[in-house]
Amino acid sequence: xxxxxxxxxxxxxxxxxxxxxxxxxxxxxxxxxxxxxxxxxxxxxxxxxxxxxxxxxxxxxxxxxxxxxxxxxxxxxxxxxxxxxxxxxxxxxxxxxxxxxxxxxxxxxxxxxxxxxxxxxxxxxxxxxxxxxxxxxxxxxxxxxxxxxxxxxxxxxxxxxxxxxxxxxxxxxxxxxxxxxxxxxxxxxxxxxxxxxxxxxxxxxxxxxxxxxxxxxxxxxxxxxxxxxxxxxxxxxxxxxxxxxxxxxxxxxxxxxxxxx
Amino acid sequence: xxxxxxxxxxxxxxxxxxxxxxxxxxxxxxxxxxxxxxxxxxxxxxxxxxxxxxxxxxxxxxxxxx
Numbered sequence: 001x002x003x004x005x006x007x008x009x010x011x012x013x014x015x016x017x018x019x020x021x022x023x024x025x026x027x028x029x030x031x032x033x034x035x036x037x038x039x040x041x042x043x044x045x046x047x048x049x050x051x052x053x054x055x056x057x058x059x060x061x062x063x064x065x066x067x068x069x070x071x072x073x074x075x076x077x078x079x080x081x082x083x084x085x086x087x088x089x090x091x092x093x094x095x096x097x098x099x100x101x102x103x104x105x106x107x108x109x110x111x112x113x114x115x116x117x118x119x120x121x122x123x124x125x126x127x128x129x130x131x132x133x134x135x136x137x138x139x140x141x142x143x144x145x146x147x148x149x150x151x152x153x154x155x156x157x158x159x160x161x162x163x164x165x166x167x168x169x170x171x172x173x174x175x176x177x178x179x180x181x182x183x184x185x186x187x188x189x190x191x192x193x194x195x196x197x198x199x200x201x202x203x204x205x206x207x208x209x210x211x212x213x214x215x216x217x218x219x220x221x222x223x224x225x226x227x228x229x230x231x232x233x234x235x236x237x238x239x240x241x242x243x244x245x246x247x248x249x250x251x252x253x254x255x256x257x258x259x260x261x
Numbered sequence: 262x263x264x265x266x267x268x269x270x271x272x273x274x275x276x277x278x279x280x281x282x283x284x285x286x287x288x289x290x291x292x293x294x295x296x297x298x299x300x301x302x303x304x305x306x307x308x309x310x311x312x313x314x315x316x317x318x319x320x321x322x323x324x325x326x327x
Binding site for chain 1: 268269286287288290292293294295296299300301303304319320321322323324325326327
């Protein structure tokens with residue numbers, strides 16, 4: 001079980017809603033994933049445009065918590081404006097705060113991110129901050145009231161998995177009392193399991209499921225990998241050694257050891 | 262008539278409260294939110310918000326997102 005504010009969740013998988021072949025495929029994937037949190041965005045709407053209405057109708061009926069994002073924002077003030085618009089539409093204080101500093105790899109801008117996070121937290125938002133694995137930045141974000149840290153595994157949509165597992169591991173160990181999700185760059189269920197084995201509280205992904213040949217099957221695969229990784233973390237891993245250590249007891253071995261030498 | 266920028270396109274509209282302009286433009290659903298000149302305008306303020314020459318409006322709705 002995972003608790004975020006007043007919400008208790010049984011799934012530790014968060015799913016994005018973009019890039020699916022169809023709304024039906026999205027619906028099947030959401031169901032198969034077991035997710036309870038879906039990310040959405042806001043985009044320009046022409047008058048009498050039905051596409052947005054249809055999408056929102058689908059999403060509402062899935063019964064998940066909604067996590068609106070500020071994707072596409074480059075300045076703190078833009079993100080604050082989008083967050084306020086999202087709060088009015090989606091009736092939630094949750095906001096996935098994205099403030100991009102580089103368009104090539106969609107890396108977060110730490111300065112603008114921190115500025116926006118402060119303003120939003122002061123205004124009663126529950127901020128889920130999309131960030132890097134920078135420990136100092138993450139501590140500053142928490143200090144200004146961020147509810148959930150979401151360091152990237154690798155650039156959004158890259159599918160490269162966890163490119164800096166050392167940094168992510170250190171971040172988890174140094175910040176053990178806050179909610180941390182790995183967000184972005186997850187390409188395979190094994191990547192998600194790796195993050196969960198480190199002790200991350202969950203993972204957020206989109207492209208890995210949406211671009212799969214079968215989004216529904218991949219969603220199900222991620223469901224089990226996240227569960228598996230979490231169980232492994234809770235079980236506690238064995239110590240790593242440099243050399244072999246026989247797993248079968250060596251005491252009272254039969255005759256072949258007597259023939260040596 | 263005044264000129265305002267609606268979702269990136271300049272259009273002409275009479276100087277009027279926002280509610281009237283929305284009706285004229287055909288925005289009827291409740292699933293949109295508005296920012297004018299980069300500032301959020303809550304729904305409760307539409308009636309009293311008077312459009313001005315050169316205003317830049319963003320009318321946004323739910324869409325797929327990651």
